[in-house]
Amino acid sequence: MQTAPTEMTFFERFEADILASKKTITIRDEAESHYKVGSVVDVSTYEDDRWFCQLKILDVSPIQFSALNDFHAEQENMTLDELKAVIHDIYPGIEQLYVVTYQLVEQ
Numbered sequence: 001m002q003t004a005p006t007e008m009t010f011f012e013r014f015e016a017d018i019l020a021s022k023k024t025i026t027i028r029d030e031a032e033s034h035y036k037v038g039s040v041v042d043v044s045t046y047e048d049d050r051w052f053c054q055l056k057i058l059d060v061s062p063i064q065f066s067a068l069n070d071f072h073a074e075q076e077n078m079t080l081d082e083l084k085a086v087i088h089d090i091y092p093g094i095e096q097l098y099v100v101t102y103q104l105v106e107q
């Protein structure tokens, strides 16, 4: 049994959109899918591990790469083509992904 993680990292190029609540989901692989709904996680940049906010996990749902649609892209503040390219870079060849929906915790 795995303990639910209490931390999440993002590439720092997404920090501004997360803090502006323009990016309200992240799409991760199985290894990063074990967040507990209702928990609050500390969020840092991937590059230099700089803390920048807390997020409340609202939902974790499986999604196939091939089923990604414009609604996912909208919640990422990207076009669908951009989103697919980003995910393809981070998780090349992975079909089984998870949508993690979150809400910014105002500090």
Ligand SMILES: CC(=O)Nc1ccn([C@@H]2O[C@H](CO)[C@@H](O)[C@H]2O)c(=O)n1
Pocket (backbone or CB within 6 Å): 009, 010, 011, 014, 025, 026, 027, 028, 046, 076, 086, 087, 090
């Ligand atoms: C740093 C790290 O460990 N991993 C990831 C994994 C994903 N993402 C972003 O989530 C969305 C869908 O994948 C896109 O916006 C991605 O760029 C991220 O920022 N950091």
